[in-house]
Amino acid sequence: MSNATIIAVDAMGGDFGPSVVVPGAIEAARDKGIALLLVGDQAKVQAELARIPLDGVAYDVVHASEVAGMDEKPSDILRRRKDASIQVACRLVRDGQAHGIVSAGHSGATVACGMFIMGRIPGVDRPALATIMPTEKNPIVLLDVGANVDCKPHHLFQFGLMADAFARDLLSCESPRVGLLSIGEEEGKGNTQVKEAYELFKLAQNGINFVGNVEGRDIFSGEVDVVVCDGFVGNVALKLSEGLSTSLGRVLKRELLSGLLPKIGTLLAKSAFRRFAQFVDYAEYGGAPLLGLQGIAFVCHGKSNSKAVRSAVKLAATFVEKKTNERLIKAISANEELTRYGKAIK
Amino acid sequence: MSNATIIAVDAMGGDFGPSVVVPGAIEAARDKGIALLLVGDQAKVQAELARIPLDGVAYDVVHASEVAGMDEKPSDILRRRKDASIQVACRLVRDGQAHGIVSAGHSGATVACGMFIMGRIPGVDRPALATIMPTEKNPIVLLDVGANVDCKPHHLFQFGLMADAFARDLLSCESPRVGLLSIGEEEGKGNTQVKEAYELFKLAQNGINFVGNVEGRDIFSGEVDVVVCDGFVGNVALKLSEGLSTSLGRVLKRELLSGLLPKIGTLLAKSAFRRFAQFVDYAEYGGAPLLGLQGIAFVCHGKSNSKAVRSAVKLAATFVEKKTNERLIKAISANEELTRYGKAIK
Numbered sequence: 200m201s202n203a204t205i206i207a208v209d210a211m212g213g214d215f216g217p218s219v220v221v222p223g224a225i226e227a228a229r230d231k232g233i234a235l236l237l238v239g240d241q242a243k244v245q246a247e248l249a250r251i252p253l254d255g256v257a258y259d260v261v262h263a264s265e266v267a268g269m270d271e272k273p274s275d276i277l278r279r280r281k282d283a284s285i286q287v288a289c290r291l292v293r294d295g296q297a298h299g300i301v302s303a304g305h306s307g308a309t310v311a312c313g314m315f316i317m318g319r320i321p322g323v324d325r326p327a328l329a330t331i332m333p334t335e336k337n338p339i340v341l342l343d344v345g346a347n348v349d350c351k352p353h354h355l356f357q358f359g360l361m362a363d364a365f366a367r368d369l370l371s372c373e374s375p376r377v378g379l380l381s382i383g384e385e386e387g388k389g390n391t392q393v394k395e396a397y398e399l400f401k402l403a404q405n406g407i408n409f410v411g412n413v414e415g416r417d418i419f420s421g422e423v424d425v426v427v428c429d430g431f432v433g434n435v436a437l438k439l440s441e442g443l444s445t446s447l448g449r450v451l452k453r454e455l456l457s458g459l460l461p462k463i464g465t466l467l468a469k470s471a472f473r474r475f476a477q478f479v480d481y482a483e484y485g486g487a488p489l490l491g492l493q494g495i496a497f498v499c500h501g502k503s504n505s506k507a508v509r510s511a512v513k514l515a516a517t518f519v520e521k522k523t524n525e526r527l528i529k530a531i532s533a534n535e536e537l538t539r540y541g542k543a544i545k
Numbered sequence: 546m547s548n549a550t551i552i553a554v555d556a557m558g559g560d561f562g563p564s565v566v567v568p569g570a571i572e573a574a575r576d577k578g579i580a581l582l583l584v585g586d587q588a589k590v591q592a593e594l595a596r597i598p599l600d601g602v603a604y605d606v607v608h609a610s611e612v613a614g615m616d617e618k619p620s621d622i623l624r625r626r627k628d629a630s631i632q633v634a635c636r637l638v639r640d641g642q643a644h645g646i647v648s649a650g651h652s653g654a655t656v657a658c659g660m661f662i663m664g665r666i667p668g669v670d671r672p673a674l675a676t677i678m679p680t681e682k683n684p685i686v687l688l689d690v691g692a693n694v695d696c697k698p699h700h701l702f703q704f705g706l707m708a709d710a711f712a713r714d715l716l717s718c719e720s721p722r723v724g725l726l727s728i729g730e731e732e733g734k735g736n737t738q739v740k741e742a743y744e745l746f747k748l749a750q751n752g753i754n755f756v757g758n759v760e761g762r763d764i765f766s767g768e769v770d771v772v773v774c775d776g777f778v779g780n781v782a783l784k785l786s787e788g789l790s791t792s793l794g795r796v797l798k799r800e801l802l803s804g805l806l807p808k809i810g811t812l813l814a815k816s817a818f819r820r821f822a823q824f825v826d827y828a829e830y831g832g833a834p835l836l837g838l839q840g841i842a843f844v845c846h847g848k849s850n851s852k853a854v855r856s857a858v859k860l861a862a863t864f865v866e867k868k869t870n871e872r873l874i875k876a877i878s879a880n881e882e883l884t885r886y887g888k889a890i891k
Contacts, residue, residue: 334792335792335795335796345728348728348735348736348737349736349737380781381777382691382694382776382777382780382781382784389694389777390694390695390775390777391694391695393777414781414784414788415780415781415782415783415784415785415786415787415788416784416785416787416788416791417788418785418788418789419785419788419789419791419792419793420788420792428781429736430728431727431728431735431736431739431778432777432778432781434728434761435726435728435760435761435774435778435781435782436761436781436782436785437761438728438760438761438762439761439762439764439765439782439785439786440761440785440789441761441762442760442761442762442763442764442765442766443764443765443786443789443790444789444793445762445765446680446681446765446766447765447790447793449681450681451797
């Protein structure tokens with residue numbers, strides 16, 4: 200496995216555990232020549248492996264005797280569950296045995312274990328959870344979507360630098376347009392946090408293409424590539440988008456099927472909803488990258504199916520191969536003084 | 546005009562000024578027996594009045610020589626534009642000549658003039674802008690959607706008390722379910738501001754039906770009647786909803802029309818989109834009530850058509866007639882200690 204990208208996958212995570220994580224990860228490994236470390240209960244993981252073809256896949260099972268419970272506090276998991284699969288996976292990265300992790304388990308635990316076991320990149324105060332959202336045009340990166348609920352302006356600034364580095368590789372785009380989520384496009388609009396972050400972005404070094412404030416209505420029009428906000432606002436935005444899409448979908452389906460021509464309505468609805476579904480299909484990208492760690496980390500939705508796990512493992516490997524973290528480290532260090540300035544003014 | 550409800554309408558406000566405001570207000574007055582004071586440039590208002598039937602409508606024109614510019618700061622409008630139509634309208638309420646105002650003009654100016662000319666209700670620190678949003682079930686009240694971008698926990702608490710009073714009359718509902726917008730349903734989830742506001746809501750007097758935290762995805766499912774958040778989050782949520790609905794609508798329309806049966810697709814789409822459009826039709830309720838003032842105030846969208854103005858004027862009159870502000874005053878005074886406690890802990 201020496202030259203391959205090695206991804207440690209938390210095999211126990213998610214609502215469906217090894218039954219979807221193991222096949223999804225194996226498929227990704229086969230598709231892309233990734234070397235896998237499947238971390239979890241040896242017997243359960245082996246039982247799933249026995250069900251599927253494994254030819255041509257480089258994998259190993261790393262036993263972990265515990266699983267992080269969904270109702271446990273991240274700090275308790277970190278302190279007390281030393282043999283939880285997520286902890287073991289993070290230690291593999293810390294010890295140089297893997298390049299990245301993917302987990303569909305307790306996302307708070309992944310953030311905590313990633314931060315304290317894998318460690319942060321110097322100059323990053325808070326790792327941020329980024330989500331990749333489809334829009335009418337290109338997909339965009341929205342962050343933070345929940346890792347940090349109380350943020351200072353310089354945290355938002357760091358989020359922007361990190362997302363810029365990721366968006367370049369994700370969207371294969373030379374100069375992603377980075378916008379700050381606010382409540383008016385003009386400079387000077389927003390709350391105190393956003394207004395101060397704006398000042399930092401204006402001064403940013405290393406060629407970040409800061410396009411100023413963007414409003415809620417601009418997220419889905421695809422006019423920017425990166426949207427920066429704090430984890431409270433981002434999480435509300437993400438869940439509101441999911442909820443509204445689902446509600447609108449239900450309303451429309453009902454209307455189409457109750458129309459004059461219900462059978463044709465069904466046919467048309469089916470095709471139309473295929474595109475619509477992409478707006479809410481988390482499986483498309485599979486997971487949310489957790490940026491700012493020493494190594495690549497991907498958080499998948501608890502409801503992930505094997506397609507989502509496969510996408511996330513492949514995307515994690517892409518970021519390893521494109522050395523996205525090296526780009527991120529450069530962006531942060533080029534702006535070291537500014538993030539210090541940010542701290543000084545708060 | 547002695548016994549009628551009197552609404553002062555800023556005839557100059559909005560992108561289309563008197564040409565839509567005057568006919569919309571006159572129609573509302575005729576529908577509901579409201580007495581109107583049309584505030585603005587006498588000549589321009591009279592010119593619009595000359596175009597429409599006025600039989601059976603009680604109205605008067607109050608001259609105002611200035612108009613608040615959309616690019617002016619609210620504080621400048623308040624200080625320097627003493628004869629702006631929005632200032633004159635607010636003074637009519639202050640002086641007891643009208644019960645409420647409706648404006649489609651500069652919303653920041655309406656907030657500023659409402660607050661400093663009409664005055665706040667004792668115990669209300671910050672007036673809040675509420676929006677009435679359609680959901681799959683009943684419409685809900687979301688506030689604040691932009692009047693206050695930096696809020697303390699006790700401000701959120703006051704918003705909840707105010708919205709509760711309004712929702713009772715708006716939704717004709719005995720005990721509206723009031724939720725706090727957060728990023729997890731369990732108590733203890735959210736940022737510092739929300740967690741502290743939660744404590745205040747738990748202790749609330751006067752029979753508020755606080756149902757705890759709600760997430761972004763719960764807004765449109767109609768499981769609550771009132772959703773409380775700060776003005777930054779609320780404005781992002783409102784604009785994101787508008788943007789996403791519009792984007793999804795465009796995607797679906799394109800898919801339906803490019804299907805196998807484009808003509809039937811067009812037909813079906815037309816009927817389906819009628820319902821869909823209700824999700825984004827601000828004209829349905831016409832405007833956003835600005836709560837916490839001595840008098841009723843409604844802020845309309847700048848793009849308002851005459852239907853929206855008519856709806857807003859009628860709804861403003863409804864709140865006057867139902868004495869909603871008296872209910873609001875009671876709720877605030879019953880919780881006086883708690884809002885003081887809120888101030889003490891921040």
